[in-house]
Amino acid sequence: MRGNNSFSQIKEFELYCSGYGTFTQSALWAKVKNNWQAEYITAKDENGKICGSMLVLIKRLPLGKVFMYAPRGPVCDMSDRAVLDDLIGQAISLTKKHKAFMLRIDPMILETDEEAIDNLKKLGFVHHSKRIGYENIQCRENYVLDVDGKCEEEVFDSFKSKWRYNIRLASKRGVKCNFYGKEKLNDFMFLMQQTAEHDNFQYRERAYFERILREFGNEARLCMCYLGEEPLSGALCIEYAGVMSYVYGCSSSKHRNCMPNYLMQWTMIRRAILNNCHTYDFCGVPYWNIEDHPNYGVYRFKQGFNGYVVTYAGEFDYQCQPLACRLFDMLRLKSNRFCNFFKKVTK
Secondary structure, three states: OOOOOOHHHHHHHHHHHHHHOOHHHOHHHHHHOOOOEEEEEEEEOOOOOEEEEEEEEEEEOHHHOEEEEEOOOOEOOOOOHHHHHHHHHHHHHHHHHHOOOEEEEOOOOEOOOHHHHHHHHHOOOEEEOOOOHHHOOOOOEEEEEEOOOOOHHHHHHHOOHHHHHHHHHHHHOOEEEEEEOHHHHHHHHHHHHHHHHHHOOOOOOHHHHHHHHHHHHHHEEEEEEEEOOEEEEEEEEEEEOOEEEEEEEEEOOOOHHHOHHHHHHHHHHHHHHHOOOOEEEEEEOOOOOOOOOOOHHHHHHHHHHOOEEEEEOOEEEEEOOHHHHHHHHHHHHHOHHHHHHHHHHHO
16 A cells, blocks of 8 residues: 555555554554654555555655654564565655655564564664664553453452552542543643653643544543542553553642552553453553663552563664764754654654
8 A cells, every 4th residue: 555545545554453553553643643744554465455554654854854754663474574575665665755864663573583673684674773761762661561361350469569559548548530531631731741840851732632532532541530629640541452551641749648640550451451452551661670760760660560571672774865864863862952853743
């Protein structure tokens, strides 16, 4: 499937991805990223059935440069060279069509998957295997919890005792947690601003979260904790292809002794179980194995829910203009101003 995609083609793409992909590879995500151009690629078997797909986002940068990115793509059996060759061949054609200097992909393959990594290298990709943490667009290290076929009691009992205690304590102290749509977005943004000021990071504009909630419908919800009418913590979670993902989180500096974040996580995990998801994805735990790093506390909190760290292979670049690629990465990794701009346009 190439450019000028028809409605029926995009629908077919989305149906396939919703069964096998990740939300950042969906046609819905392309609508969220409305400041990018989108191309939808599929590979089909001899019966015309889709057996691989890739959403490619195209961003025009200053100086006439074009950056192409397939977030968490492609979606296929990465050991199947015929399917992979088809998808990548189409993607390379797109780099010529759009005169891109680079195509970047970061598929959800493990860092130990030597066959998949080697296949991509043979297709001309440069593997950035040494990049960690915020050097990547998407975090390489996620913390995940297997909930496939498990009941609430089994999952809850697997948590560390202190985590179970804090979940119960939140309820005892009057914290209420539930799911909402855009009607609670003001409260979510209020908490997001507090969190950004406390942790010193830039957060997304309200319109971005509005688009996620609108485009994903009931698959994207705000999970909010309140003490009376006061918002204490919030999260935006997306359920897609059997995975419940904790995508964004924020919390108040008040009433932390009420343990709202513990109850909020349990509420989202319960939703994953009730909706028959196979995985609850806590998402990124950058620098999880460096105890003196400021981000280590993120891992320490998540690991009490008895999941495990998954480390992906990271980023691969098809470099159409190697010099421009080197300059691009030098600016992105070394210049705070460019880095903030890049994160804003690519997140």
